[in-house]
Amino acid sequence: MARLKKDFLSELSHKLGTIPEKDAILADYDSHLDDMLIEMMDTAEAEVKEAIYSRLGSPEEIAEMWRDEVTVTPSNMKWLFVLLNVLLFTGGAMLTAAHNLFEWGWLRTIWGYLTSIPVVISFVYMFFWALLGYEIGRSFGHKGKRLVRKTFLLALIPNLTMMVLTVFGIIPHEWFDPLLTNQFIVACIAFTALLYPVSILGYYWGKRASV
Known part of the structure; x- marks a missing residue:
């Protein structure tokens, strides 16, 4: 489960690039991933991954959403x-x-x-x-x-x-x-x-x- 979280955040960090507030965004998703992993502690890893992508979106989708958001000052x-x-x-x-x-x-x-x-x-x-x-x-x-x-x-x-x-x-x-x-x-x-x-x-x- 820890590897799943690490891989997700690593890919998200890469997709976000040099976006402003990158560290704060990653911290927010780190917290939400912790909540989800605790909630699904006894669930198979494949199902957890599917749930994460379903609820939060893929790292690419998240990065695209935040790139749109930063255009609003x-x-x-x-x-x-x-x-x-x-x-x-x-x-x-x-x-x-x-x-x-x-x-x-x-x-x-x-x-x-x-x-x-x-x-x-x-x-x-x-x-x-x-x-x-x-x-x-x-x-x-x-x-x-x-x-x-x-x-x-x-x-x-x-x-x-x-x-x-x-x-x-x-x-x-x-x-x-x-x-x-x-x-x-x-x-x-x-x-x-x-x-x-x-x-x-x-x-x-x-x-x-x-x-």
């Missing part, structure tokens, strides 16, 4: 999610302003519907942050955790700005009727505090899926 990934969050907030701000400044019936209907499902909107938004972590974990594996933190802090700026502007009355409280209650404010703070743990869970899920 950390900077591009970070700014993509920051931009998406800014677009979400810009869209929400425009909708809120338009609803309060214009007497459009269709807009009142949309506003009424959205304010009736804040929990659904919250969970959809939480999924966005989980996806952020997942994509970074899947694309950058071992070295992606710091990128999750940096991306989270940058992407959170619109959220915090909106909270400050609302709490200090710079944005009229009436604009958010009937949502802006003490309970809703507390829920928003608690929800915001959950976003980073959700991103980290998504990161570990993506890191696991990359192997």
Whole structure:
């Protein structure tokens, strides 16, 4: 079994060539191979090899996948999610302003519907942050955790700005009727505090899926 693992990692190392993060990639696969070998300790070597190739892919397939992944740079990934969050907030701000400044019936209907499902909107938004972590974990594996933190802090700026502007009355409280209650404010703070743990869970899920 040890020889099977050694041969697999040796071939994978050769196929990866000089790819960035090569050592981290090999370390991840080393760990997963250990788990599989322990799990299949009493299984014939031929079956173990077949299971490894079935679950993880061949060294050539793995190397090809990682070569594709490294074309996505950390900077591009970070700014993509920051931009998406800014677009979400810009869209929400425009909708809120338009609803309060214009007497459009269709807009009142949309506003009424959205304010009736804040929990659904919250969970959809939480999924966005989980996806952020997942994509970074899947694309950058071992070295992606710091990128999750940096991306989270940058992407959170619109959220915090909106909270400050609302709490200090710079944005009229009436604009958010009937949502802006003490309970809703507390829920928003608690929800915001959950976003980073959700991103980290998504990161570990993506890191696991990359192997």
